[in-house]
Amino acid sequence: MTAFQFEAGNSIAIRDDLTDAHESAWVAIGKPGTWLTGAQRVAVAAEIRHAHGCAHCARIKAALSPNAVAGQHAGRGALGTLEAGAVELIHRVVSDPGRLSERWTQEVLALGLSEGEYVEITGIIAMVMMMDAFTRALGATERALPAPQAGEPTRHWPAGAKKQAAWLPLVEPEDATEADGPLYPGPKAGYIYRGLSSVPQSLRDYWALANMHYLPGQFVYKFDSSIRAISRPQVEILAARVSALHQCVY
Amino acid sequence: MLRESMHAGGKEVDVRGVTTGFDGGVDIAHAGLLVDWAEATVLRDAAGIVAARGALRPLLGEAGLVDAAAVIAAFHGFVRIADAIGIPYTGAAQGRDVPELRAEVGINDFYRLRGAAPPPA
Numbered sequence: 001m002t003a004f005q006f007e008a009g010n011s012i013a014i015r016d017d018l019t020d021a022h023e024s025a026w027v028a029i030g031k032p033g034t035w036l037t038g039a040q041r042v043a044v045a046a047e048i049r050h051a052h053g054c055a056h057c058a059r060i061k062a063a064l065s066p067n068a069v070a071g072q073h074a075g076r077g078a079l080g081t082l083e084a085g086a087v088e089l090i091h092r093v094v095s096d097p098g099r100l101s102e103r104w105t106q107e108v109l110a111l112g113l114s115e116g117e118y119v120e121i122t123g124i125i126a127m128v129m130m131m132d133a134f135t136r137a138l139g140a141t142e143r144a145l146p147a148p149q150a151g152e153p154t155r156h157w158p159a160g161a162k163k164q165a166a167w168l169p170l171v172e173p174e175d176a177t178e179a180d181g182p183l184y185p186g187p188k189a190g191y192i193y194r195g196l197s198s199v200p201q202s203l204r205d206y207w208a209l210a211n212m213h214y215l216p217g218q219f220v221y222k223f224d225s226s227i228r229a230i231s232r233p234q235v236e237i238l239a240a241r242v243s244a245l246h247q248c249v250y
Numbered sequence: 251m252l253r254e255s256m257h258a259g260g261k262e263v264d265v266r267g268v269t270t271g272f273d274g275g276v277d278i279a280h281a282g283l284l285v286d287w288a289e290a291t292v293l294r295d296a297a298g299i300v301a302a303r304g305a306l307r308p309l310l311g312e313a314g315l316v317d318a319a320a321v322i323a324a325f326h327g328f329v330r331i332a333d334a335i336g337i338p339y340t341g342a343a344q345g346r347d348v349p350e351l352r353a354e355v356g357i358n359d360f361y362r363l364r365g366a367a368p369p370p371a
Contacts, residue, residue, distance in 0.1 A: 012312050012316060013313075015313070015316060018316070018320060089334070093330050093334045094330075097330055097334065098329070100334060100336070101336075119335070122335060125334070126327040126328070129323075129327050130323045130327030131323070134322075136291055136294070136299065137287065137291040139303065165337070165338050166335050166336045166337045166338065167336030168336065170337075192337065196335070212320070214320070214325075228317040229310070230310060230314045230318050230321075231278070232258070233252065233255045233256050233261075233263075233278045234278055234284060235255070236251045236252040237272075237278050238284055238285075238288050238318060238325070239251065240251070240252045240265075240268040241268060242292055242325035243268075243325050243328070245288075245292045246326075246329040246333070
């Protein structure tokens with residue numbers, strides 16, 4: 001199966017590195033992760049798509065005070081012991097990401113998610129939403145979810161992970177160890193790069209995809225040129241407007 | 251990043267358009283249609299997506315269309331990490347995101363900053 005399928009008359013050629021990145025990302029989602037099994041990761045992906053139709057999410061999105069809305073998300077019921085925390089995390093991050101808070105994060109963890117599970121699920125949300133938004137924009141058919149692969153999660157927690165700058169622990173570049181595997185392309189890395197660092201495999205999976213969508217790190221601050229088929233100001237006006245629509249302050 | 255990319259070409263941009271919408275005065279080719287496409291994609295407006303994509307296709311070509319869609323989608327994903335992990339917003343863009351710029355763009359009115367104590371510069 002190829003990564004992108006179009007209806008007749010709407011075919012668009014997609015560069016190979018982007019097609020390959022999507023293929024690799026879907027395969028990664030089906031594999032056992034760091035804290036979740038392959039089956040759990042695919043169930044997370046299914047819940048992400050399911051959340052778009054949640055009536056409780058719509059009420060929260062419409063409310064002036066998002067944390068004061070009573071009710072229950074319409075979850076699929078496929079996440080087992082992760083259900084309560086994972087459904088709240090997935091639905092809120094999918095439907096209203098700009099109005100989360102550190103207190104809300106602690107409440108989600110108190111529902112039974114570990115910090116590692118929280119970060120791994122966040123990485124899957126970002127990947128699935130990126131890939132689905134791409135196919136939606138181009139009019140391609142939504143990709144079928146991968147079949148889960150058997151195996152056990154690695155359960156690797158970086159020795160250098162610490163909660164300091166963000167709501168969840170991060171691994172600062174100077175605290176990364178060989179056991180974590182490659183984390184950052186250089187000694188300096190912006191906070192957006194560090195976001196998933198307490199689950200290194202999620203960080204690697206995510207950036208392998210994101211770099212093909214936006215720009216690899218070495219090109220981000222080269223404003224006078226573009227490696228894409230649109231100009232750099234065209235790239236940045238899209239980036240800025242999408243971020244603003246989500247009320248992202250970063 | 252938008253302002254820096256414009257400066258690199260010797261141009262200015264009214265960054266308030268990022269939050270209030272651009273009214274056609276921005277000096278970026280096809281900016282209005284690009285923003286329309288981004289908004290329709292984020293808001294899952296199927297008719298708006300088709301209309302904007304159809305208008306952009308002859309202007310950008312297939313490769314440009316793909317790269318524009320890729321950027322829209324990238325930031326539809328980036329924000330989930332920034333917002334769910336609660337990474338610090340000060341120091342973003344290697345320090346180019348200064349408090350004055352946040353005020354000018356209107357970012358201080360976003361939920362996470364509304365009523366918050368001023369962050370350290």
